[in-house]
Amino acid sequence: MSMTIYRDGKFVSEEEAAVSPFDRGFLYGDGLFETLRCYDGKMFRLDRHIERLRSGLERLGIPLSVNEAEFAGVLRELMKHNNVANGVARIIVTRGVGEFGLLGKQAQQPVVLAACWSQPPPAPERYEKGIQCIVSHERLSPKHDLKSLNYMGQILARREADAAGADDAILLNHHGHVAEGTTSNIFLVLGRELITPSLEAEILVGITRAAVIELAHAEKLPVVERIVHQNDLFHADEVFLTSSVAEVVPVTRIGSHWVHLGRPGPMTREMMRAFQALVRREAK
Ligand SMILES: Cc1ncc(COP(=O)(O)O)c(C=O)c1O
Structure with missing residues (x-):
C-alpha cells in the first residue's frame, strides 16, 4: 500500500510526492533533512530538530515556510495516516528546481517533504553485546553542522565497515581527529569522565549528544569536549555512539581492539538507561 507523504502543504500519495529530476536536492544534495x-506516537525534542533544520537552511539561503508547531501537526497527521506508533519520521527540504550549475539562484520554490513509517527499534543484541566498528579510511568532509x-562519505565508510564484517565505522576529519560515527556522535569514557569531540571537529551537533551531555551534568559526571585523537579510542574504558x-x-570492538573486554561498560549502560528515562519523561 502506498504511503501518505506530506509535500508542500498537502498530504499526497508516494507517487504524487515524487520530485522533479531537476530538483537540486536530487542533482546536488542541495538541501537538508532531519530524522x-x-x-508510541510521540516524538523527542522535535523543537531542537526544527531549530537545527531552520538554522542550517538559513545558512544555505533556503527559506522555510513551515514552523515547529506546523511540523508537529504534520508529523502527527502522517503517523495517523500511515498507522505508525513506533517508527521513524523524516523531514526533507531541498532548494527545489533551478538552472544547472551550483548557484541555483533561479530556484525560488523549496520543496518540503515529510514521511513517517513503522520501524522496529534496533535489535536488542546491539545494546546487550555492543557493536563492532572500524576506523574508516574515508575522511569526513567539513560540513559545519549541516x-x-x-552522505557520500558516510555511505562509503558504512560500505567499508560492512566489507570488513563490522557494524559501523568511525570517521576521522581532515586533520585525522576522531569526528563521529556514520550517522551518530561518539563518546569515550575514561574513568568517570565522558569525552566527546568538540565542535571544532566539524561534527553534526547531535540532539542525542546534547541530551547525553545534559544527563551527565545532572549526574555530576565531568564531560570534556575536546580534540579526540585516534589513539584515545584505544585507551578508552568505554566507547558509545x-x-x-x-x-x-x-561500541565493544574497534578493528581488532576489544573495548571493555568486549562488553558494554557501566557508564554506557547508565547513559542508555538515563536517556530512555528522559525520552519517557519528555516525548510528546
Ligand atoms: C552524521 C551524523 N552525526 C550525528 C548524528 C546524530 O544526531 P542526532 O542525535 O541529532 O540524531 C547523525 C544522525 O543522523 C548523523 O547523521
Whole structure:
C-alpha cells in the first residue's frame, strides 16, 4: 500500500510526492533533512530538530515556510495516516528546481517533504553485546553542522565497515581527529569522565549528544569536549555512539581492539538507561 507523504502543504500519495529530476536536492544534495524516532506516537525534542533544520537552511539561503508547531501537526497527521506508533519520521527540504550549475539562484520554490513509517527499534543484541566498528579510511568532509542530503562519505565508510564484517565505522576529519560515527556522535569514557569531540571537529551537533551531555551534568559526571585523537579510542574504558534513531549504542570492538573486554561498560549502560528515562519523561 502506498504511503501518505506530506509535500508542500498537502498530504499526497508516494507517487504524487515524487520530485522533479531537476530538483537540486536530487542533482546536488542541495538541501537538508532531519530524522526522528516515533515513540508510541510521540516524538523527542522535535523543537531542537526544527531549530537545527531552520538554522542550517538559513545558512544555505533556503527559506522555510513551515514552523515547529506546523511540523508537529504534520508529523502527527502522517503517523495517523500511515498507522505508525513506533517508527521513524523524516523531514526533507531541498532548494527545489533551478538552472544547472551550483548557484541555483533561479530556484525560488523549496520543496518540503515529510514521511513517517513503522520501524522496529534496533535489535536488542546491539545494546546487550555492543557493536563492532572500524576506523574508516574515508575522511569526513567539513560540513559545519549541516545535516546535508549528501552522505557520500558516510555511505562509503558504512560500505567499508560492512566489507570488513563490522557494524559501523568511525570517521576521522581532515586533520585525522576522531569526528563521529556514520550517522551518530561518539563518546569515550575514561574513568568517570565522558569525552566527546568538540565542535571544532566539524561534527553534526547531535540532539542525542546534547541530551547525553545534559544527563551527565545532572549526574555530576565531568564531560570534556575536546580534540579526540585516534589513539584515545584505544585507551578508552568505554566507547558509545549516540543518535536519534539508535539512542545510546555501546561500541565493544574497534578493528581488532576489544573495548571493555568486549562488553558494554557501566557508564554506557547508565547513559542508555538515563536517556530512555528522559525520552519517557519528555516525548510528546
Ligand atoms: C552524521 C551524523 N552525526 C550525528 C548524528 C546524530 O544526531 P542526532 O542525535 O541529532 O540524531 C547523525 C544522525 O543522523 C548523523 O547523521
